[in-house]
Amino acid sequence: MKSDIIIIGAGPGGYETANYAASRGLSVTIFEMSELGGTCLNRGCIPTKTLCKNAEVLNLLQEATEFGISDVVFSVDFAKMIERKNNVVAQLREGVAMALKHPNITLVQGEAAITSAKSVVCNGESYECDNMIIATGSRPKFLPVEGVDLPCVLTSDEILELDTLPKSLCIIGGGVIGLEFASIFNSLGVEVTVVEFCKEVLPNFDSDVAKRLRQILVKKGVALNVGAGVSSIVANEDGTAIVKYEQKGKSLEVACEKVLMAVGRAPRLPQGLDTAGVEYSPRGILVDENMLTNVSGVYAIGDVNARCMLAHAATFQGKRAVNTILGEKDNIRLDVMPSAVFTTPEASMVGVTDSYCKENGVEVVVKKAFFRANGKAVAMNETDGILKLVVGATDGKILGCHILGVHAADLIHEVAVLMNKDATIDELKDIIHAHPTLGEVVLMAAI
Numbered sequence: 001m002k003s004d005i006i007i008i009g010a011g012p013g014g015y016e017t018a019n020y021a022a023s024r025g026l027s028v029t030i031f032e033m034s035e036l037g038g039t040c041l042n043r044g045c046i047p048t049k050t051l052c053k054n055a056e057v058l059n060l061l062q063e064a065t066e067f068g069i070s071d072v073v074f075s076v077d078f079a080k081m082i083e084r085k086n087n088v089v090a091q092l093r094e095g096v097a098m099a100l101k102h103p104n105i106t107l108v109q110g111e112a113a114i115t116s117a118k119s120v121v122c123n124g125e126s127y128e129c130d131n132m133i134i135a136t137g138s139r140p141k142f143l144p145v146e147g148v149d150l151p152c153v154l155t156s157d158e159i160l161e162l163d164t165l166p167k168s169l170c171i172i173g174g175g176v177i178g179l180e181f182a183s184i185f186n187s188l189g190v191e192v193t194v195v196e197f198c199k200e201v202l203p204n205f206d207s208d209v210a211k212r213l214r215q216i217l218v219k220k221g222v223a224l225n226v227g228a229g230v231s232s233i234v235a236n237e238d239g240t241a242i243v244k245y246e247q248k249g250k251s252l253e254v255a256c257e258k259v260l261m262a263v264g265r266a267p268r269l270p271q272g273l274d275t276a277g278v279e280y281s282p283r284g285i286l287v288d289e290n291m292l293t294n295v296s297g298v299y300a301i302g303d304v305n306a307r308c309m310l311a312h313a314a315t316f317q318g319k320r321a322v323n324t325i326l327g328e329k330d331n332i333r334l335d336v337m338p339s340a341v342f343t344t345p346e347a348s349m350v351g352v353t354d355s356y357c358k359e360n361g362v363e364v365v366v367k368k369a370f371f372r373a374n375g376k377a378v379a380m381n382e383t384d385g386i387l388k389l390v391v392g393a394t395d396g397k398i399l400g401c402h403i404l405g406v407h408a409a410d411l412i413h414e415v416a417v418l419m420n421k422d423a424t425i426d427e428l429k430d431i432i433h434a435h436p437t438l439g440e441v442v443l444m445a446a447i
Contacts (some may be wrong), residue, residue, distance in 0.1 A: 018102075370385065
């Protein structure tokens with residue numbers, strides 16, 4: 001069987017790319033060795049955000065008296081929460097399956113191995129193509145320390161399959177994955193400890209946002225240890241663990257029922273890259289701005305190329321690859337990539353930080369606004385938050401935005417749109433915002 005494009009992997013990058021290519025008249029054969037939807041749908045974005053909603057409801061119930069609602073009685077049924085999470089995932093997975101029933105798309109369930117730049121083999125059958133797009137995603141990383149193979153040590157995959165709440169949880173890693181789970185399990189009443197090697201949580205985020213979020217989580221009861229390097233994980237006789245770590249020259253430890261390994265993700269490389277002559281490194285497959293590898297006609301998108309490990313990055317990288325195959329130009333700005341952390345409160349960012357500009361000699365002006373001065377935020381009792389705009393000192397162009405606060409993940413998109421159009425701070429000042437809305441925080445920062 002021959003098709004215009006073979007896609008290996010049916011995560012967000014793979015299935016969205018398949019649909020886009022099919023809508024442009026190209027024939028597509030797409031391979032998936034596990035569940036449709038990839039990490040994002042089955043073990044990442046969607047299940048965690050479902051649990052985030054559970055945590056949000058719990059937080060509201062706990063704050064009910066502040067809204068004049070008293071005598072609220074409730075209990076946590078964690079098994080029911082997991083059941084709801086599974087139902088959400090199953091519903092969306094069915095949606096992916098329906099989308100792949102396009103007449104130009106052939107779905108093959110099984111692991112595809114690359115046999116050349118224009119062919120793969122799967123389930124004993126050979127498939128050929130004119131172009132190939134690798135979208136095999138990523139897998140959780142592990143620290144190279146003693147005890148990582150203990151039964152009580154979980155990755156972000158396994159922790160989503162728990163059916164009972166642990167009494168205590170130690171999270172190794174204070175990045176996006178670690179903090180989201182810290183926020184969720186803290187809201188569920190679990191004793192949470194985070195051990196982060198860097199001097200601050202969320203190392204790639206704005207320092208003010210990261211610091212404020214850490215302080216808020218600590219206030220909520222999360223024990224957050226930064227500048228701490230894990231040395232080993234030791235098992236107790238009852239199946240629990242002790243996580244040992246070094247911090248400021250001291251040897252410390254924390255006892256816990258479960259350990260979550262949240263130290264990042266590594267590319268899941270397909271079989272046959274060497275056979276096809278595709279260049280790669282431990283970080284992932286090497287690609288150019290069009291997602292083209294060193295081999296003509298072979299592209300790599302999403303987590304497997306490690307340029308940006310976000311589901312929406314994979315989707316738009318796939319669209320860029322198809323456009324390149326078609327010989328068409330597009331207006332996709334892969335340098336304007338919004339991202340978010342679904343903690344309570346949320347954090348989000350797009351563009352550069354002011355510290356990055358300082359380190360690279362770029363002169364900028366930083367403008368700030370605070371949620372406590374926003375009428376909608378005060379009415380919602382969600383006053384913890386800050387918004388920062390990074391603006392070019394000479395031309396006034398908006399270079400970045402960093403938000404901590406309620407609905408930060410939604411608010412960031414206004415600035416992303418403006419940055420895509422190279423808008424200036426003066427143009428933002430003249431855009432009317434409805435009152436009272438959280439979006440006014442963006443306008444407040446501008447003026």
